[in-house]
Amino acid sequence: MITMSHYLVFSALLFCISVAGIFINRKNILLLLMSIELMLLAVNTNFIVFSHYSNDITGQVFVFFILAVAAAESAIGLAIIVSLFRIRNSLEINLINNLKG
Amino acid sequence: MESILLLIPILLLASSIIIGLSSDSLNKFYSGVISTSLVFSSLILSIIVLIKIYSSNDEIYYDNFYDWISINGLNIGIGYLIDKFSSIMLVVVLFISFVVHVYSIGYMKHEEDFKRFFSYIALFTFSMILLVMSNNLIQLFIGWEGVGLVSYLLIGFFYKKSSAIKANLKAFLINRIGDMFFILGIVMIYSLFDSFDYRTMFLNLDSVNLSNLETYFGLNYIDFACLLLFIGAMAKSAQIPLHVWLPDSMEGPTPISALIHAATMVTAGIFMVGRLAPFYELTEFTTDFILIIGASTALFMGLIAIFENDIKKVIAYSTISQLGYMVSALGINAYTVSFFHLFTHAFFKALLFLCAGSVIMSLHHNQDIRKMGGLKSKLPVTYACFLIGTLCIIGFPLTSGFFSKDLILEVMLYEETTISFIAYIMLLIGALVTTIYSLRLMFIVFYGKYRGGDVEEISEQSNIILIPLILLAVLSLTSGYIIKVFVDLPIFMYGIKDIHYDGMVTYIEHGILSPATLTLVLGFFIAKKLYKDNKEFLFLENNFLVEIKKVIKTKYKFDELFLYSSDVLKKTSIFVTHKLDIGIIENVFVNGVPKKINSFSKILKKTSSGYLYHYAFSIVFSLVVIFGIILVRVL
């Protein structure tokens, strides 16, 4: 029998993997964006699980919003990446440290 | 009446502004005439005021022109208080100023900065008038400072001469010392009465319980306040030890010396003490202090004059000495007597200075008396005037100096305290000294042979220079005869010193028979022998006297004293700057804090590497830690 905690553990695992992905990845900013998408997926899964088990549609409405905002975010993120690539000719994260104090 | 009183200073200020701001197209002579005529109109107005005062019975004109500052019960106005005392002062100041104006047209005609000069002297007179007319201490202080400022400008009139610049700075700094004490005194008086106004102060004097006030340095309140005020007067009126600026002020043009010494600046101190006489009546200690200062100034500064070789400096020291007489009279609360001497002294001192100016001009700006001599026949008018001035200053019978100086000596003698008797002796010796240095100056300059080389060029100056001399000479001779006015002069509604006066003839008779006449005769013989016949007294070769002579020639090392004390101050301030200011405040606080912040921020800077994953890591790490802490608490 698949219980709620199965789903929750799964999404926690997915989330942790994508967090680790952000740290491990130092090569490509695109992969970083993908890791963020994964994190959002884990969160969305959580929302749906809670919505399903507490019998409340609101969670799914939120997932809808998150999907919309995530789409917008990735669109802008990709646009930034494109212009960044145009300037730097590279997407390596360890070359981007303009914020260095 | 108010409009007349308002016009007197306004005309002077207008003169200063008009001449000061006029364009170059205005002729020198005409600008001088404009300035002089404005001063003359002021003089006429002040004479009208004097006549009005004397035709009415003891009336006092008192009002404010306007309220200047009015904050929460503190009212400072610009106004006037005209009684017999200040109206006489007004006339004297304006008369001397007028004479100096006329004289300056001739004396300064070759100067480039002619207009600047006239602007300054008008402003000088204006400041003094402001001071004299004042009905409160603040206005007095404004005039006081104004006089100090313009004297600075005038002493340094020849600003291309480094000695002039040093002299005016010296005058200014010494006056600052006095002013600091003066303003402290004003504040003390203010805190007693909550008012700066003379009338309010003096009318409330009885209601203030003086014995209950706190004491400072063992002096009671009013003693201390009066002492502070008098220290201010000491700087202005050149009393020991703050006299050092006056001889140096000779760097200014000669008419200015006449103006400073006769009417405007140095008399301000005497006037102030006379104006605040009700306070000085209450203090025993301070008047004794004043007496000692005055008497020693009169004697010791006179001694210096005997050995001076600069014609103007001799007269300058004689001024200090004469001011010593006035101050001594203040020291026994004989304000009117002091004021009488101020009055007569104004004329003959202005006369002496203007004569000296005439001599200097004739000799093409030579001031050294060792290069003069035999000018009697070359400059007859100047000689006659100088002779009258000298006779006045030595107190020759029937001249004005005779009346005023004898009066001081007589009053001093009848005071009958130990200290006043000592002062009397000192002043008597001072009279002898006065006779010696005055006659010395006259003998060396006007008798004997000319020692300056070329004789042909010396000739009398133009009439515009000689007329003021004659005018002053006449007044010097006659001004003593109104002694009755001064004997009866009330000093601000306050009880006047009872002076026994039995009419002119008795007074003259008494004066001639007094010891002062003896000093006169003695002085005359000594001076004649030493400086006219050029003989030596054998007893003067005595070792002890030679030593004294040496001490006098160093001018008692007052300048060195000031230099030494300023040196000590300098060293202290260097210590303070280096150790406290730079060492602690600057290095520890001002620069130290930013340095620490800087080094700390250098450490902090390393945490912001600019790499995305470092930031992400720190966010997640702290998230995990906080989450862990919450978990540990909950579980």
Add this chain to the structure above:
Amino acid sequence: MDIITILFYLVTSVIILSSMSLVILNNTVHAALLLVLIFFNSAILWLMLKAEFLAIVLVLVYVGAVLVLFLFVIMLLDIPIKKNISQKLYLLFSVTISIIMFAELYMVIFYHDFVASVPTSANSALEFNNTYEIGLSLFTNYIFSFEITAFILLVAIIAAIAINMTGRQRSLRQDPGKQILENKKSRLKIIKDEDL
């Protein structure tokens, strides 16, 4: 073990494994394709949770639009494949922190007893229409948020265009980005004689 359980473990293991390889891989094209796989499997998982509408949206919008966009960008930029130069220390740190994080989440999940909770009947009823319910909620309670979401998307479109707008190439307009990145080498080129 019923079919649902098998499906669950199958789907989740696919997702976990592919996400792990996504994180480790260097090739962006492979990563994007793995993401497609993950989203498809997630859609299955969401279907199991009776969120049919969102499952379809995930496939249509995410896989169909966003991930295709990713692929387009990858193709456009022609990014050279480079080895991940992640240091061992970083790997260790990131894995450790992830494990700690997971442990904490795990503790939370089992501290609250989520095991017992079972979906109520209303949700699983035959007449229950997921899409209808979401639509009802969206256009009544959340109408304002919905409108704002529309604006956010509009802004995203404008922003994406604005960021990548490069005026006409022929114009002599100053380019601050280029100016900043100028260095000594790009300004001055020293050519030696023998190179000529």
